[in-house]
Amino acid sequence: MAITIPVATKNSKLDLLVDKIDLGSTNASGQVWLKNAAGNVLVKLAMSNPAFGDAAIGTVDANAITDGIAILAGTCTKFSIVDRDEVEVLAGSVTAVGGGGDLESSTSSTAIVVSETVSISGISLIEGG
DSSP states (O other), X not given: OOOOOOHHHHHHHHHHHHXXXXXXXXXXXXXXXXXXXXXXXXEEEEBOSSSBOOOBTTEEEBOOBOOEEOSSOEEOOEEEXXXXXOOEEEEEEEESTTSOOSEEOSXXXXXXXXXXXXXXXXXXXXXXX
């Protein structure tokens, strides 16, 4: 028999996690950093404060994310979500659309060019179990 986690517990876990993004005082909000394979930050996108809404049915959605301007060129392969003091809270992979990454580009490429405007249309976290 599989162990199951009640929805209320999933929601509490998600809320606890995403609330960490709003901690700190250095920046006005948490950020999403898009990075290359070496971990160099290609672009920083500011999140809302609070970064996420309240979890419901084991899912939590990000509030608006501001477009960012690329500071380095490269292929984006991973991302981090950092709190207001730039401490990493979450991390994952980035792929082109259909590539199965934790964050997928809406195009067939994850190449980023310096000074390019980059946007993220949304982020949803789902608690399994």
